[in-house]
Amino acid sequence: MESVIVAIDGPSGTGKSSTSRAVAAELGLSYLDTGAQYRAITWWMLTNGIDVDDPGAVAAVCGKPVIESGTDPLAPAISVDGADAAGPIRTREVTSKVSAVSAVPEVRTRITELQRAIAAAAEKGIVVEGRDIGTTVLPGADVKIFLTASPEARAARRSGELKGKEAADLASTREALIRRDAADSSRKASPLAKADDAVEVDTTDLTLQQVIECVVALVEEKRAAR
Numbered sequence: 001m002e003s004v005i006v007a008i009d010g011p012s013g014t015g016k017s018s019t020s021r022a023v024a025a026e027l028g029l030s031y032l033d034t035g036a037q038y039r040a041i042t043w044w045m046l047t048n049g050i051d052v053d054d055p056g057a058v059a060a061v062c063g064k065p066v067i068e069s070g071t072d073p074l075a076p077a078i079s080v081d082g083a084d085a086a087g088p089i090r091t092r093e094v095t096s097k098v099s100a101v102s103a104v105p106e107v108r109t110r111i112t113e114l115q116r117a118i119a120a121a122a123e124k125g126i127v128v129e130g131r132d133i134g135t136t137v138l139p140g141a142d143v144k145i146f147l148t149a150s151p152e153a154r155a156a157r158r159s160g161e162l163k164g165k166e167a168a169d170l171a172s173t174r175e176a177l178i179r180r181d182a183a184d185s186s187r188k189a190s191p192l193a194k195a196d197d198a199v200e201v202d203t204t205d206l207t208l209q210q211v212i213e214c215v216v217a218l219v220e221e222k223r224a225a226r
């Protein structure tokens with residue numbers, strides 16, 4: 001079977017991670033969560049006392065942390081300087097600061113290089129999810145998907161996840177999602193955007209299983225047409 005590269009982009013909470021992992025597992029492909037890489041570099045900045053609202057300070061040190069991503073869809077992994085960072089990168093503090101760090105061009109250049117190297121090394125192919133995969137990181141991807149969903153559906157999904165942990169009410173979860181999307185969409189360097197040749201899938205009224213089946217069908221269609 002020929003290698004295939006699948007790019008899945010979209011705003012937060014649209015189902016990119018859940019869909020990408022399941023599609024990669026079903027098709028025997030590698031998987032890369034690029035949001036986790038931006039979260040990892042943000043976490044490193046915060047733990048090292050860098051002012052993340054100062055783009056110059058972030059740019060000056062962004063080459064320092066060693067970020068390593070696992071590509072097994074059944075066991076996603078991320079480490080920073082050799083230490084497991086999967087838990088710490090999901091805190092509310094990192095979530096609230098990651099858009100400022102990911103907007104710094106030097107950060108994007110560095111992380112984009114890592115992403116391209118990981119994709120090139122994936123022998124059977126890879127599903128890469130993020131915000132700028134189809135437009136910038138892998139513009140030649142074989143299949144490009146742009147997932148969307150209403151802010152209400154996305155907030156309900158996120159609130160369900162957070163229950164009992166860092167629980168927040170639906171309205172504030174919705175506001176936080178909208179704020180992060182606005183920051184990610186309006187930055188100058190490689191903003192969140194749909195590639196012209198991406199297939200847009202509105203997941204508002206679809207179950208996760210329906211979205212997975214839709215993406216698997218698109219990949220199989222592409223393979224059959226080769």
Ligand SMILES: Nc1ncnc2c1ncn2[C@@H]1O[C@H](COP(=O)(O)OP(=O)(O)OP(=O)(O)O)[C@@H](O)[C@H]1O
Nearest residue numbers: 011012013014015016017018157161203206207208
């Ligand atoms: N179609 C769907 N229907 C219902 N729930 C879903 C659907 N897709 C994903 N979910 C749930 O929504 C939550 C968010 O999904 P996921 O983390 O995959 O989104 P994401 O786009 O990767 O978000 P982010 O960009 O913020 O990391 C998860 O709890 C997931 O199980």
Ligand SMILES: Nc1ccn([C@@H]2O[C@H](COP(=O)(O)O)[C@@H](O)[C@H]2O)c(=O)n1
Nearest residue numbers: 034035036038098099102130131132184
């Ligand atoms: N290709 C990407 C992926 C992510 N980002 C930034 O990381 C943040 C966290 O992403 P999650 O998917 O883990 O929620 C996101 O809000 C972006 O700021 C990016 O810039 N490019």
